[in-house]
Amino acid sequence: MAGSAPGVPLYREVKRLLMDALIAGDWRPGTALPAERVLADRFEVAIGTLRKAVDDLVQENILVRQQGRGTFVATHSRERYQFQFFHVVDRGGHAEYPHVRLLDFRKGRAEDEEAAALRIARGGPVFRIKNLLAMRGAPVDVDRITLAQQRFPGLTDRQLRERPGTLYQLYQTAFAITVVRSAERLRAVGADEDAARLLGVDPGSPLLEIRRVAFTYADDPVEFRLSVVNTADHDYVTDLRPDRR
Amino acid sequence: MAGSAPGVPLYREVKRLLMDALIAGDWRPGTALPAERVLADRFEVAIGTLRKAVDDLVQENILVRQQGRGTFVATHSRERYQFQFFHVVDRGGHAEYPHVRLLDFRKGRAEDEEAAALRIARGGPVFRIKNLLAMRGAPVDVDRITLAQQRFPGLTDRQLRERPGTLYQLYQTAFAITVVRSAERLRAVGADEDAARLLGVDPGSPLLEIRRVAFTYADDPVEFRLSVVNTADHDYVTDLRPDRR
DNA sequence: AAGTGGTCTAGACCACCAT
């Protein structure tokens, strides 16, 4: 690790190198990284410095440590989706992974909001996915998802229909895109005709509208999602923290 | 640090001791802790171990480090409130501390939901505060706050009216209660008559309802707050992170 | 210049997991 930039801590440089390797695909999701001692030797830093870099990546949900086993590249499981991205729980507080039904899949051209969120040109080619999410058999949430065609070449509705897990698992396994973070903006709206019909409520009923932008490494946006949630029997919860303490 | 519990890391014990001192009021909010080297000597641990304990408390927003100056007990400023607790921003994304007007202050007996949230007996004595929050002159949010009388002895509407900063600053300075964390549940509702009048919308208009429980040290709940927000021109945003990276 | 937190080292030993 000779010749680092001035003023930048060594462990930040190491973190940068680890992230570069992850972005380059040197270690696939779910696989173990070399042992910390090995990585420390490779980067020619002390073990403590290496660990500090890994600490950061673990905190950002990019790596997962398991004592006695190793350090792994994080994968997208249902559990992870539920804790990190899906914040809707039933009134009792029971978290449950929803049942997802594909309603529509088509190509289109990016509207202003989509283009801005995905940082692509306005009118650029996108995929649009429309899903109906149900919990305990009752429809709760309509998701409209927008993806840049360029990032998901050859995506088909068959992939969406046959996918066993979460969409983010599909992104990861089929397109080597790992979602690591999301930002959401929420507001209350009145149900439009379409949402009212799908969710089984009266038009104009209050619904929770969620705009989510999902990012992969380096704060690169890859998905825009507009969710409309019937909060008659469900809440959006912050604080689903299996972290801290 | 001889005689620690088996299986508990030393830095956790140190963290426990630091929190005990904070709860006991050994260091007042805003004041500096002894230097890390001094604390390490006092607890008879290595500096690295002491730092790891402090790291945790910094991450939990309980302590604040300032290089070259010291480590301080976190205080409640408007900035902190805005980033950690107040998640409403205008559509452009501009965060702005709202103007608060006290509408009502009275004593009452805890309803079921309030009692459960505050972990007090049903029907127990509480204070109820009703505030109208405005941004850029326009009313945006009605807050109904419930506090256990026992935790805030002698609270008066004069204190609320003359308070220069945030409510959490008042809790901290006048009642030695430091809010360190909150949990929120959100849903969309139709405006009732009262909210409609205060926010200047039609009854039944969709509003965002937020239930917040605020906790002090040791996950001890001290405030229940029901907010109703007009999201016509504002959003609730997650991800107001001045942390990480 | 003195004092603070921030980084970095080079180990030792412990707890846990797989075999």
Place this chain on the structure above:
DNA sequence: TGGTGGTCTAGACCACTTA
């Protein structure tokens, strides 16, 4: 038993703040 991450030590030196 051997390999992994987790904890802990006892320093040295750097960067920043204050006086």
